[in-house]
Amino acid sequence: MPRLAREIKDEIRGAKKIRLSWSVKLYGITGSILCCWLFDHFGRFDLALPTLNCVAMLGCTAALKWKLRWNAWFWITMAILAALHVPLILFVPWTIKWVPAIAIAAIDSADLIVMPRFFRLSGSSWKDRKPLKDEHPFPSCAIILIRGWRVGGWRTLSPSRRHCNRGCPTLSRFLRKGGPG
Amino acid sequence: MGILTGEDSLNWPLGKNPTEILGEILSGNLAGALGLGSGCETEFGMPCLGDSIGMPYTDAVPTGEGTPDSPWTFYTDVQLPFVPTPWYKNPCITSALRTGPLNIGIDAIGLIPEAGGIVRVFGHQAGYVGVVADQLGTKVIKKAIGGTASAVNGDANVWDISFDGAVSTSLTVAGFIPVVNDFAAVLSVGWNICRTGKAVVNCPG
Numbered sequence: 364m365p366r367l368a369r370e371i372k373d374e375i376r377g378a379k380k381i382r383l384s385w386s387v388k389l390y391g392i393t394g395s396i397l398c399c400w401l402f403d404h405f406g407r408f409d410l411a412l413p414t415l416n417c418v419a420m421l422g423c424t425a426a427l428k429w430k431l432r433w434n435a436w437f438w439i440t441m442a443i444l445a446a447l448h449v450p451l452i453l454f455v456p457w458t459i460k461w462v463p464a465i466a467i468a469a470i471d472s473a474d475l476i477v478m479p480r481f482f483r484l485s486g487s488s489w490k491d492r493k494p495l496k497d498e499h500p501f502p503s504c505a506i507i508l509i510r511g512w513r514v515g516g517w518r519t520l521s522p523s524r525r526h527c528n529r530g531c532p533t534l535s536r537f538l539r540k541g542g543p544g
Numbered sequence: 545m546g547i548l549t550g551e552d553s554l555n556w557p558l559g560k561n562p563t564e565i566l567g568e569i570l571s572g573n574l575a576g577a578l579g580l581g582s583g584c585e586t587e588f589g590m591p592c593l594g595d596s597i598g599m600p601y602t603d604a605v606p607t608g609e610g611t612p613d614s615p616w617t618f619y620t621d622v623q624l625p626f627v628p629t630p631w632y633k634n635p636c637i638t639s640a641l642r643t644g645p646l647n648i649g650i651d652a653i654g655l656i657p658e659a660g661g662i663v664r665v666f667g668h669q670a671g672y673v674g675v676v677a678d679q680l681g682t683k684v685i686k687k688a689i690g691g692t693a694s695a696v697n698g699d700a701n702v703w704d705i706s707f708d709g710a711v712s713t714s715l716t717v718a719g720f721i722p723v724v725n726d727f728a729a730v731l732s733v734g735w736n737i738c739r740t741g742k743a744v745v746n747c748p749g
Contacts, residue, residue: 382726395735
């Protein structure tokens, strides 16, 4: 079996493990009603369902690839994927007529199959690794590094915060050299 | 709308030339006769044109020949005060309330967990129990909702990159990944509730 097929199967297997509880479903319905009302308020009710589905599938993709969250490239790829969905939402003439949820699920599934491929393109050299003790994932790590650097420079960072080196090596190297100033 | 005839309702002088009648109406209050004023009454008790609720509007051109067999007939419209239609008799609202919950109900089927629920019921009908019942029920539902035969055997098909294969794969994954089904159902139900509410609110009356 080709490697790509094996990867897709692994991802589908991983996705099958994600379950939504009834409370989450009820919160989801309430939230989607509020979002739809908001879209209607701004006169773009047609964009409500595609936008919500795109956000949901981006969330699913992030959940599938969550083990890569320590890498800056994970977040950059997520941002790129989100940006790619914007024209898809804006320029496709979506209908406001009823479409069965199963048909929408098929489109969502296609989206969910395609999106993880971008991680393969952008981060083929990534290796899944376990986080070190006190290591923070990329976004919080970046905030810690920048905050620490602004307060007193690189040397004031505590040893545990220096673990952020691993999460954001480029940012860490940049700040070591003196930052933007 | 009401129809008033000269003979029955207004005791209109039969045999009078309609042109004379019209002239008399107009001489009474021209502005009112044109519908510009607040209304008036001619010497014959004939109402002028009215532009407000309850003010009758009489067509100036009668029908008939002014004879006992064929009297002049003046048609009069009266704009009645607005009486709102009850919501349950408003066809727009009833139509929206008929289709909306139906769509919501169909979408809500996706909220039922695959393991157990309706899927297992189908399996039990065939005499199976447990996981086997779930698997059989899933197949039955997939066939019922139009899934292709290849979609049922989707695991062997996930790396088919042709168009048909992609469609089949999508349908397969849609059916097999519970979370995608859940998300699609949850969002569709919310969207349909909002859409139904919007349709009801936008109904006239």
